[in-house]
Amino acid sequence: MAARGPQTAQQRDRTDQRAEFLLGALASAVLVLIAFMIAFVFAKAWPSFAHNGLDWFGAGGNVDEQLTGIFNSPADPSDYVYTLHAWPLIYGTALITGAAVLLGTLVSLLSAMFIVEFAPGWIRAILQPVVRLLAAVPSVIYGLIGIIVLVPFFGNHVIGPARKESVQYVIQLDGSSILVGTLVLTVMITPIMIAITVDALRSVPRNWTEGAAALGVNRFRALRTVGLRAARPAIVAAAILATARALGEAIMLSMVTGSVAFAPNPLDGVTFFFEPTRTLAAQIVEGAEGLSVKPFGQTMYAFAALLLISSAFLSFGGWLARRSMRKYTLAPR
C-alpha cells in the first residue's frame, strides 16, 4: 500500500495513524491471548506433570480408578494425590483421530474428484449445500443420533452374544465403541476436507489436466495423476486441519464411545473395533463438574495442556502448508 494519495492535512494523517495503531493493537491481542492461554493452562497443569514425570504419558493401572483417587484427595494440600498414567486416554484419542482422518481423507478425495469432474450438474448443485449442511450440524446432534440410533444398532445386531462373552471379564460391549466414534467423527470432519480439496482442484491450471487428457489418458487418471498431485499441499493442509478438529471433538465422542478409560487391544481381532474408549477432550467435558476439586482440576488442565499444544502445532503446520502453496497459486485463502 504505497499509494497514499495527495498530501492531506496533518490532522487527517494523524487520524489514519491512530486507526492503524488501534487496529494493530487489536490484532496483536490475539497473540497476547494465545500466550496467556498457554501460560495459564500450563501453570495450572504443572503439579500433575511434575508429580508423575514421564510416567504421566505411560500405561499402568486403571485411569478411572486413578482419577477417582485424585478426586477424593485429602483436603490437606500436602497430601494431594496426583498419580496418573494417562496412556489409555492418549491412545484412544490417537486411535480415533487417526482412523477418522485416514478414512476422511479417502472419502474427501473421492468426493472432491466427483464434485469437480464427474458429477452431473444437478448432483453437483445438491452436493454443495449437502457438504455445507454436514459441516454445520452441531456435534451434539451427531452425538444424539449416534447414541440413540447407531450404538443400539451395533449393540443389538452387530455384536453377537459370543463376542460379548469373550471379553465380559474385561469390558462390557454395548455398542458404544471406537468404530461408531470413528464413523461419526469421519462424517463430521469430511466436509472441511472436501471444501479445501475442491477449491484446490479447481485452481489447478486447466491446461495441465487438459494436457494429460489430450495425451490419451482417461479423465479419472488425468485427475488423479495431475490434478490431485498438483493439489497435494492443499490435501495435506486439509488433513492437518481435520486432525485438529478431530482432536478437539469432545461432546460427540463422550456420547458414543462408551466413556470408559480403556485402551482397546488390537490383538482382540474384530472385537477391537467394538471396544469402548475415551478421548482426552471427552475426559475434560466429563470432568468439568469436578474442576473445583484442586488436584482433579489440575489433572484436567494437564489434559487440556496436551490438547492445546498438539492443536497449536497442527494449526501452525496447516498454516505453513497453505502459505507455502501460495507460491504456486494453489492456496485456499
Next chain:
Amino acid sequence: MSAHAQTRLPTGLIGRIRGSDSWSVGDRIGLAAAWGAGILLCLIAAAIVLYMLVRGVQYLSLELLFSHPQPGLDQSKSGGFLDPLQGTLALTVIATLIAAPVGVGIAVWLTEYGRPAWLARAVESGVEIVAGTPSIVLAIFGLLVFQEGIFSFLSYEATPGVSFGRSFFIAGMIMSLIALPLVVGASREALHSVPRHVREASYALGKDRISTIRRVLLPASRRGIGTGVALGMGRIVGDTAIVVVLLGATLQNDPQGGIPGLGFLQGTGSTLTTYVYNNSPVGEGGSPEKAYAAAFVLLLIVIGLNFVIDMITRGRGPSWTR
C-alpha cells in the same frame, strides 16, 4: 474463488477434451468409488435431516417451546425448553456482538495495513491457532481467567476474592473466540477481492486510508463479512463444551442480583445444545423425546443460518469486473 466460478466451464476441470476411452480396471473402480462417495454424502445428509424431521414432528409441540424446564423424573411434568431457547439466542447475540467488530478489525489490519510484516504473519498464524484450539480447552481456560476475583462483576463472588466464573457474559466472551477466525477469514477474502484501482481512485480523491476503508472497502465487502458472521453464528449455536463449562448448563436460566437485564447476563443458564446433551441417554434428564424435539429446533436454526448464507452469497454485490 469467485473468479474461478466465472471462468469455469460447466464441464469440469478437464473440459472439452474427452480423454481416452481406455479405462483400466483400477480406474473403473476409482470412478465407481468417486460416485459412491458423492452419493454416500447425499444419503447421510438426507438420512440425518429426514430422521430429525420425523422425530421432530413427532415430539415437538408449541407447549414445549413456551414452557420452562422443571426438575422431575416424570416427563409430563418436566416442562419444555423455553429457557434453553432464550439462552441460545442471548449467547449468540453476545458472542456475535463481540466477534463481528473484532474480527472485521483484525481482517482490515491484516489486509490494509499489515505492518510490520512479521507481526502480520504472526497474527495470521495466531488466528489459525485460535481456530484450531478445541472449544473445551478455550472453555476451561476461560474458567481459569474469569474465576479471578477482579472479574466478579461478570458473574458474582462465590467466596470472597473468588469469582464464580460462569455467566452469559463470560460464556459469550469465550464463545466469540470460536466465531472470530471465521469472521476474519471471510472478511479478509472479501477485502482481498476488492481490486487495487478502487482503493487508488479513493486515494486520488483525497481520502486517507481509514476513510477509504470505512466508506469504500467495508461497504464493498459487506457480503463476505455477512457470510463470515453467519458462519460464526452457526458455530456458536452448535457449541456445547463452552456452555457446559462456562454457562453452568443449569436447568433454568438463573439471574443473579436484582437488576433485571444485567442480572440475566450475570447469571447462569443453558442452551439448546446442553439441553439436548443432558436429556440424551448420557445426561441426567434422560428424556430422549425432549432431546429430539430440542435437537430438531437446533437443526432448524442451523439450516436457517445456511439459507441466510446462501442468500447473502447469491445476492448481487458490487461487480468490479464489469
